[in-house]
Amino acid sequence: MPQHYLVTIDEQEFDIEVEFVGEGYRVTVNGNEHLVRRFDMESVHSLMLVDHMSYEAFVRGNGEQGQRSVFMLGREIDAHIEDYNLAQLKKAAGMSGPGAVDTTVKAPMPGLVIDIKVSPGDTVSKGQALCIVEAMKMENVIKAPADGTVKAVPAKTGSSVEKGDVLIDIE
Amino acid sequence: MPQHYLVTIDEQEFDIEVEFVGEGYRVTVNGNEHLVRRFDMESVHSLMLVDHMSYEAFVRGNGEQGQRSVFMLGREIDAHIEDYNLAQLKKAAGMSGPGAVDTTVKAPMPGLVIDIKVSPGDTVSKGQALCIVEAMKMENVIKAPADGTVKAVPAKTGSSVEKGDVLIDIE
């Protein structure tokens, strides 16, 4: 039975249907049909021959539901996948799609918070520096993902944080 | 509790005792004590620091009981391991140790038998050509592992053999 997905990369949407056929998979991407042979290699690693074009791809979940990292051609590409019909329903209902902004600012790596530049109630604009986390001997500026108001600042100057710890909450 | 093994490499015997100690393992080899730290890495792969000497080693069984292959310093080394006391008992009982000759000549790789040079009843001497197996576009001469008399010749000219199939039986 064919499966129908919505994959989003860099805000570009791909409407993808997949089904088994004799020699591999028939994959229809935004209406264009491709014959794909796919071979599992080590764990997350696979070889795809897309209409004979050769790609080595590594796909893995990166934490959140539907989020994927694809390692291909030397690059890591962030992608989001969802059941197509579910995605349409959500859209119709006005629910946030994968492009929506996560307003919880989390630590992107373990490190030490060395400076916090905002306080609850501050108005911030997208790209504004919120705090500085030191890791690997470097100071990393954590920026606001969108315009908003600072709701809470769980992070404390001088404290260690683990990857994924909430630093700043914006609404 | 320390364990006691007999390891044989190239007919040289190593009397080895192993036990856990605070910082790693205490390994006594033919009476000489070594402190070894050992780290598992991928599957069969490990790093040993033997009195601080660094070795990467891969150990895997190679089919038969007690037989091991060690991949180290770019080489594959064949070894045999046995419980020390059991090995001593066997020796006392005159049973064959790991150095004893296997008189069953097996196919070392999959291939095609293209020539058989002996028949049942023939006397053969160590190193004498018994049959020829073609694999990877090359003819491989299978030689007698010891002096003896050919008991049976299960292999047939022109037939395919899998790795481990008995070709010639010598006694």
Add this chain to the structure above:
Amino acid sequence: MTRKIKKILIANRGEIAVRVMRACRDLDIKSVAVFSECDSTAFHVRIADEAYPIGPSPSNESYLVFDNIIEAARKSGADAIHPGYGFLSENSAFAKRCEEEGLVFIGPKPDTIALLGDKLQAREAARRAGLPLVPGEDIGDVTDTQAALAKAEEIGFPVLVKAAAGGGGKGMRVVNKAEDFEEALQRASSEAKSAFGDGRVFLERYLTHPRHVEIQIMADEHGNVIYLGERECSIQRRHQKVIEESPSPIMTPELRKKMGEAAVSIARETGYLNAGTVEFMVDQDLSFYFLEVNTRLQVEHPVTEMVTGLDLVKGQVYVAEGKELPYGQSDVKLRGHAIECRIYAEDPDSGFMPSTGTLSNYRQPAGPGVRVDAGVTIGSQIPIYYDPMVAKMVVWGSTREEAIGRCKRALEEYRIAGVKTTIGFHQTVLNNERFVAGDISTRFLEEEYPDNKYIVLDDETRRAAAMAVALDKFANERRITLGRRENQIPEQSRWVNVHRRLNLKRMGG
């Protein structure tokens, strides 16, 4: 007086430790690794002949602790220490300590390190040696901001405020106009004080489109000092080099000779010994100005090795043994072109944010013209404690064009999964027309990528990635469905399973 070095302790980790150990093995010298707690199975430990633990993971409790390193040297019976770069490599007190302990420190004498490590003293030495300096002034006392401003105005804006003890962009500020000067001065000084324990700063004229071009030098105890061509290191992010090449696209034989001889002059002036690098800024009119001397092996030394055919680490060991350099200036001949891409565990599109994790896949490019100096292998962890560089990919070609082609090929072949890396960033830069034309300066990245967005995917790649994600999900869902049926089959290799599954599919499964 020559001495034979038999065993070298490498007081470092990562790719540079591996690099030095390889030279040791080539020379039939034993190598000793040291490792912190999180580095117990690190690649440099696996490559070494011997390895000693030196403390907890933070570098100030392990790689930077004199006593721990000296103790490991004692225990191992090492007769020399190679500091690599970073960590203790430019620490004159450590070099002195080695001397006192009777260990050969592979680098310059402690006094030379101390002198050249102080930017103001280095500037003075350069002046004495007759090297051209960027117009600039020392500011003794940063409290007298009026006097400092007067000096800045004399130099002319834009002006650069630099920490005397600085490095890596810390304590550095560009000031475009007089109004901003006082605050910049104070901030640079306090940053320098907290980073280096030394708040002294000085001023330099700020060149708007300079290239960073450096000369590799090598000096022995017998008075031989030679230069080994240049490296163009203008592609920098956060004042850190990310792509280096040799020769520089703008170099002429005349300019090389002039810059090379200038580098040799300051080496002679300071009694320099062993390998070193004299850094220059080169202006658009090809006038050049002394910047600083790095008293150690550089990260980017392989590009010089590939065009000269000489092994710089071996050269360091020869010199440290008191021998005469086995080659003279006339033996240094450049051939072809080499480019180095530093592969960092960083996300280029998030301001080069470090990325930690375990390398679930790691496959290096190989083949003609490709050299990879890596500090990792498959399964390695990228810890949070150290510099996030995982490898240097260096390519050689008979021309710059061939080198760029091979470099792009090799980057595509690289497979790293588990952390974000700068590979996509390099791919973007190598396809940039200005880069291809050799039209670069230290401001290249900010000019060409003002929004810090480097990774641009073409449609085909994006579509293929989308398919990979969909097929992965499809296969996983199917695997769950098929699970029960597959359980009947005894365990076989994954490969056999793949073929079997494929056959099932062929049969209409």
Add this chain to the structure above:
Amino acid sequence: MTRKIKKILIANRGEIAVRVMRACRDLDIKSVAVFSECDSTAFHVRIADEAYPIGPSPSNESYLVFDNIIEAARKSGADAIHPGYGFLSENSAFAKRCEEEGLVFIGPKPDTIALLGDKLQAREAARRAGLPLVPGEDIGDVTDTQAALAKAEEIGFPVLVKAAAGGGGKGMRVVNKAEDFEEALQRASSEAKSAFGDGRVFLERYLTHPRHVEIQIMADEHGNVIYLGERECSIQRRHQKVIEESPSPIMTPELRKKMGEAAVSIARETGYLNAGTVEFMVDQDLSFYFLEVNTRLQVEHPVTEMVTGLDLVKGQVYVAEGKELPYGQSDVKLRGHAIECRIYAEDPDSGFMPSTGTLSNYRQPAGPGVRVDAGVTIGSQIPIYYDPMVAKMVVWGSTREEAIGRCKRALEEYRIAGVKTTIGFHQTVLNNERFVAGDISTRFLEEEYPDNKYIVLDDETRRAAAMAVALDKFANERRITLGRRENQIPEQSRWVNVHRRLNLKRMGG
């Protein structure tokens, strides 16, 4: 008339397919892989831009089937075919078929391939071109053994019986005395007939300590023919090269010029086009004799690339496009020394018996001076159907001594688990005093290792291996004991487990 090649189908597999694809990518030309059933996930398929299945695993049902390859070329829209070495590379009928199909065959013209593929005709061409030949005689009719024996006696024993259509040591016999001649003649002829479908043989004087030295040539459509130095390939087992180097330790500039010009002469005589190799025997007095011409890229071409700095595969593509060679004889300059070790999946101590299996570990050496051209990666299977070479490890050094040092280091760094390999064999040869002195001949291996025993372990290695085995067993037994306790802990990375286990041990566990 020049033509632009946009897409090349590589009618091969393994390392040479990968090698050619890398050159394609460097040139921005699309590459097309073909693969048999067992090669569907082979490394060359993964490196290619496109890939097409061409049949079942046995090569005579896939890689050797003209129609299947031509069909893949059609489907992919390739405009040229690179045959690599082996398979169809010296098949004049295939080259002709490509011509008929309007595909560029990257190699010489079909007639040249046919002419030089026949050893007797090649010998005649060499004679016409004035090349020195080993004293020898054609034997038309092997049934007249008396006449043949008379010819053999005229040449003088020991005499070599060789198949006219031969290669790879098949249909070849050394005869030391007249009594053995008749049987050897018959066996050589019948072997040749069954192997090549052509029972013709000829006789040559057998040189007792010859070196195998070959000259790389390159010829374009515009009448330019150049030579690119030599390769010494005397280290052979079963008449197959296993270690090659450039330059030859015995070479002098005068001899190189003489041999190079001889090679160019036969190329001109036969209207040679594209890359080729003229093989010679060199006697102890440095007199040299023509052996044969290989009308294709050689396995060992990388050593030439490393000392000349030229990319031979790129050169092949330029020439195939009808362009003039971008370099002339005076541009060919040799620098340093290169050595290639062929890494076979074979057991050296069992007469180089092939070894099949899956590479459960595969890590290549890297770093300064090391180039690895591999046809495999971790997880690759070594199938039984093809040549068991898995990779070529090539090193460069500024001197032969440096190259040998780096070669030994790189061999130690190699990690292959799952099959037996020739790495230990190479380590033995590279430590052999005669090899180090450059005192070699094609009889080197039989003279130095008469009992075919190559792998000699030192005590330290043997003891470490024994410990590894004991610790592995100990850890496994303990793992079983600890199993229940460990189950309480939720799944974590293996790395975390290692550290946890270590901590347990530290606490006296």
